[in-house]
Amino acid sequence: MKSPGQLSKIFKIREDIPSKWYWAGAIVTFVLILLIWDLVCRLSLIQSIFLPSPEFVFTTFIQLISTGSYWNDIGISIYRVFMGFLLAxxxxxxxxxxxxxxxxxxxxxxxxxEFIRYMPAPAFIPLVMVWAGIGETAKILIIFIGSFFQLVIMVADDTRAVNKDLIYAAYTLGAKRWNTLIKVIVPALMPRLFITLRLIMGWAWTYLVVAELVAADSGLGYSIMKAQRFMNTNIIFVGILVIGLLGLIIDRLFVLLGRVLFPWSGGDR
Structure with missing residues (x-):
């Protein structure tokens, strides 16, 4: 049993806690949300057409992933997100x-x-359709626009955060301007840059549904919008949950890769 002193340490500001406590908290949160969702449905507090039960959503999920067309939707959405992210x-x-x-x-x-990043990405859809048509390029461009300007500003902040003492030390040792940039500044900002790219990947996923409004006939966003027309909220929930699951998997891969590439930085959970 935990002593009062050990328990108080868990609630200290920015204090590390054991991994088992961290993951227990994460699991309990998801389970609690699922239980509340299920209880609301069982008590019929919200009509099923607006909020399908977890069992119905899970059954729909199994039915959808057993078809090749849904895997095609998943694949094309992943392609669009990654291409938009890589371009940015x-x-x-x-x-x-x-x-x-x-x-x-x-x-x-x-x-x-700073000026352009406050412009909503959906507002660019008419222009993108004029400039790039209605093919894959247009969908990738929407994700690019939604991610690019945020990325530039965050990378600039990461670069400014590099300790100036490193730059002065490089000058003292005779390094020239571009050598200092390439061999001192860039390596020093890499751990922070990797975290920034991880965050931007999350934003790229949030623009997927917007991108697939551009005359799409495939993709997770398209399947969600199509289900909305017929009030198939179970399919909408499946699409949202699949996007969330894919994003979570990619985020965890970023974390694992960051620990391998930059073990000295401490890394994230």
């Missing part, structure tokens, strides 16, 4: 590093990014 990362990371390193680059890149 390939362009946004270098721009963010430049903005965080040189004030002139900051003045050119950051104010524009």
């Amino acid at each position: 990362a390939v362009i946004g990371v270098p721009l963010g590093i430049l903005a965080g390193t040189f004030k002139l680059s900051d003045s050119i890149i950051i104010p524009l990014s």
Whole structure:
């Protein structure tokens, strides 16, 4: 049995706790939400057409994943998210590093990014359809637009967070400007950059349904919107839960990869 002193340590600000306590808290939270959901349905507090029971959603999930078409929806959605994310990362990371390193680059890149990031991605759909048509490129561009400007600003902040003492030490040892950038600043920001990319991947998933509004005939977002027309809320719930599950799996893979690549940084759970 835990002593009062041990229990109080669990509630200390930013204090580490045993992994078993952490995972117990996570599991209990999910189970509690599931039980409340089930209880609401059993007591008929909300009509089933608006809130299907967990059993009905699970049955629908099993039925859907047993069909090849739903796996195709999952595959095409993963492709769109990853392509939009990769495009944002390939362009946004270098721009963010430049903005965080040189004030002139900051003045050119950051104010524009700050301005555009407040524009809702769905507002760009008509323009994207004019510029890129209604094919895969348009859907990837919507995810790119939703992720890119946030990424640039966050990478710039990560770059500014690099300790200036490292830069001064490099200059003292005779390093030139670009050598300092490539061999000191970039390696020093990598753990923070990896966390930023993990967060941006989460945002990319949130723009999936928006992207699949662009004349889609496949994908998880499309299946959700199609189910909404016929009030098939069970299929809507399955789509939402599958997107959440895929996002969680990818997030955990980011965490594991971060621990392998940057073991000295402490990593996240």
